[in-house]
Amino acid sequence: MSTIVEINGLTKKYGSLTALDDLNLNIEEGAVFGFLGPNGAGKTTTMRILTTLLKPTAGDARIGGYSVTKNPNDVRRLIGYMPDFFGVYDDMKVWEYLDFFAACYNVPANVRQGMIGDLLALVDLNHKRDAFVESLSRGMKQRLCLARTLAHDPQILILDEPASGLDPRARIEMRELLRALKQMGKTIFFSSHILSEVADICTSIGIMEAGRMVAFGDLQTMRQQLQMHRLIQARVLGDITPLKEFLLHEPNVQSVMDGTEVELTADVVRFDFTGDDEALSNLLSRLIAVQIPLISFSEEMGDLEDVFMQVTKGIVN
Amino acid sequence: MFHFFRTLRHNPIYLREHGRWGQPNRFFSTLSRYSPFVFMGAFVVGICSTSYGFPLLMGLNSDIIGYWLIVCLPTFAVQIMLLGALVTVPTLTTPLVSTEMEQGTWEILRLTPQPMLDLLVAKMLGALARLKWLWVLLLIGTFLQVAGGALGILGIVAIVPEDLTEQVNMSVLLILLSILLVTRPWAEIAFIAVLGLVISTIVRSTRLGLATCYIILFIVRTLNGNFVWGIIAILVGEALNSESLFAIVSLTPSMIYLLSTAVLMLVLIWRANVLTTMSNE
DSSP states (O other): OOEEEEEEEEEEEETTEEEEEEEEEEEETTOEEEEEOOTTSSHHHHHHHHTTSBOOSEEEEEETTEETTTOHHHHHHHEEEEOSSOOOOTTSBHHHHHHHHHHHTTOOHHHHHHHHHHHHHHTTOGGGTTSBGGGSOHHHHHHHHHHHHTTTOOSEEEEESTTTTOOHHHHHHHHHHHHHHHHTTOEEEEEOSOHHHHHHHOSEEEEEETTEEEEEEOHHHHHHHHOSSEEEEEEESSOOHHHHHHHHTOTTEEEEEOTTTSSOOTTEEEEEEOSOHHHHHHHHHHHHHTTOOEEEEEEOOOOHHHHHHHHOOOOOO | OHHHHHTGGGOHHHHHHHTSSSOOOHHHHHHHHTHHHHHHHHHHHHHHHHHTHHHHHHHHOGGGHHHHHHHHHHHHHHHHHHHHHHHHHHHHHTHHHHHHHHHTOHHHHHTSSSOHHHHHHHHHHHHHGGGHHHHHHHHHHHHHHHHHHHHHHHHHHHHSTTOHHHHHHHHHHHHHHHHHHHHHHHHHHHHHHHHHHHHHHHOSOHHHHHHHHHHHHHHHHHHTSHHHHHHHHHHHOTTSOHHHHHHHHHHHHHHHHHHHHHHHHHHHHHHHHHHHSOBOO
């Protein structure tokens, strides 16, 4: 797959404040990229530069090979953008809203009628076709806005907090919609505060803090890179004392906890392990060799929240 | 530019402002509800603003009162329509960009492949096209003014056939007057329409934009009126003859409106360029 978004040394300064500091990033075509970070991390600034709405102080970004600073019109044809604070024309009907924007993108009138039906079906708003936009719920407006971004069939969708302010049902519907767009082959670049949502649908993730990219990659790789020590949980039949004593003499084991220290059942021991997969396998073999009656032996996988908390320090610009 | 005007009737931005997709301008809708009051006010102000001119014109030659009436009555009607337009046009053009900014649709619109200057001009023309009946009445008024001017010249020729110099002088005067009468309403409307649009690209609040536009309109109309220019001409041009004085008083306001409109168009081109190139904010 080819690279569709290339960001090279992107910097944005507002006076003495550096909102974006030498950002470098490549995103493959067809990827779903989740952009994470606390408020003020520089996510929206990055997106606004990518959509040609903001001029970078230094560096450049290319979308589909076109520079956002030198060829903004070509970039605009390739992208569909949904801002964080998006507006809709409340005085229009749902179909009129899509018809108007499709006309603005020079979609011929005879194509527009069929296209509006398809887009409304995609975002499940066919039943609201003749309703006024102002009568829609926030979730529906969000889906309508997403349909609008697709009116000119862009290659890449840049969505700033597409699920913000939505109730759980609307959020799930939005997630399903993003999945459908992913299956249609669209490249999706979206920011979110909802980590579980990002973990669910993204093929790669970038975490920003204070204008810098502090972590980038797919979730699995990121977790492996970040978890220098691994958390292992073992359950035994009967008394846990022999297991604890064995582990305390192991060089790769850093701390051993049981139900008296953390919230665990009486037959479970949890310990930090600093070795690799081979060392972990050796440890398991030796435990079995000394006849410790293990029922289960597993690694606790940290979720995106753990990764996020580990790489960010809570610095806000 | 030719292509732009040729395709204007299919331009989605123009059609949107014209009312094909929804009703974009709530300020105009509100004003439209009170339009009878607007035109009653314009009628009263129209009488006041044109009445001082009648005795002055009639005083030049009491024999051609009938011809002056032919000129003055359409002028009076045009004045009323002009005042109505001057109250209405800011509500059409001042919200064009600022409302989009307020409701968060401007950036979405900016990302469409419409060139910025085309977008702004299409918006303005689309909005102004909503006053269809007013343009028709103004055109009729303008036609009557031209016809009145022509009849006036014929009248002069008939009244003073023996004095060719006088005929020429009076005819020139009437032509100047006709130019004033014909161009002034259109120049004023063009000025206020472009002023509203320029303000709209600068301010972020439509209410602030409307207030600014009406204040500027009031100041310009007060300072750029025939009465003020008459006083100025009398004060600074004692040596001028009555024809020259009359020409200055008649033509200066129109010239100032036309020049101001040209300057505002340049400002609009600059604003379009600023809005096209990526913002640094």
